[in-house]
Amino acid sequence: MGAGAALLPALEARLAEERLEVLGGFAVAGDEAGFPPGTRTLLLLGPREPEFWAHLTAAPEWDGAPDPVDRWSRRVIGRIACDLGAKALFPFGGPPYHPFYQWALRTGRAWDSPVRLLVHAGQGLMVSFRGALALREAVPVPPPVAKPCGTCPAPCLSACPAGALGAAGYDVPACHAFLDRPEGAECMTGGCLVRRACPLSQSYARLPEQSAYHMGKFHK
DSSP: OOHHHHHHHHHHHHHHHTTEEEEEEEEOOTTOTTSOTTOOEEEEEEEOTTTHHHHHHTSTTOSSSSOHHHHHHHHHHHHHHHHHTOEEEOSSSOSSOOOHHHHHHHTTSEEEOTTSSEEETTTBTTOOOOEEEEESSOOOOOOOOOOGGGGSOOGGGGOOTTSOEETTEEOHHHHHHHHTSGGGHHHHHHOOHHHHHSHHHHTSOOOHHHHHHHHHHHTO
16 A cells, blocks of 8 residues: 555544545646645545534634634644645635635536536535645545536526526626525525535535525625
8 A cells, every 4th residue: 555545544534523524636746836846636625514514613713703714724724734744725815825616626526517606526516625735645536527517407507586696607796686685585594595406515414504604704
């Protein structure tokens, strides 16, 4: 067993303790631009549901100060990276920002959806990344899978009551205007109806209270 393969069980155990999981990854050439020097594998990390939200809200970062989710991510993923001799990278804290959208597409487990949002093989349109690990070892990554949207009736295209999300992209002002009205309460309390319409999202155990929290931060 190579060093990378031997490292993987220990990494997965650490992630499970923090209710995180590997959402995809890919090999990196040693001299490839945009990655820490010596990176051979990049792993994208996200919440493992349904345990993640209770774990996060019981953490010391849930203290009423700003950005508890990002502060938790920096502490937890940063510590895991340090213990493994890896580098932690985050989708926040810029500019410059790391291209998590492009990295996700590169894994072969996430794609540009019919509504132009990222859709993931396991998390659907509810996918979120809390960070990434740039590893110096060649670590096995989850294999690519077929894009699910080709055989899906695409309920996401007609799910937005405001017509803010569709094939043309995201009309953010229209979304905010709808959320200001009483009819927007369902999106605010349970999460975006477009994201929830995706069949893959419906099989993913993200809690409504987590979606409500993020909607509240989005629609300030």
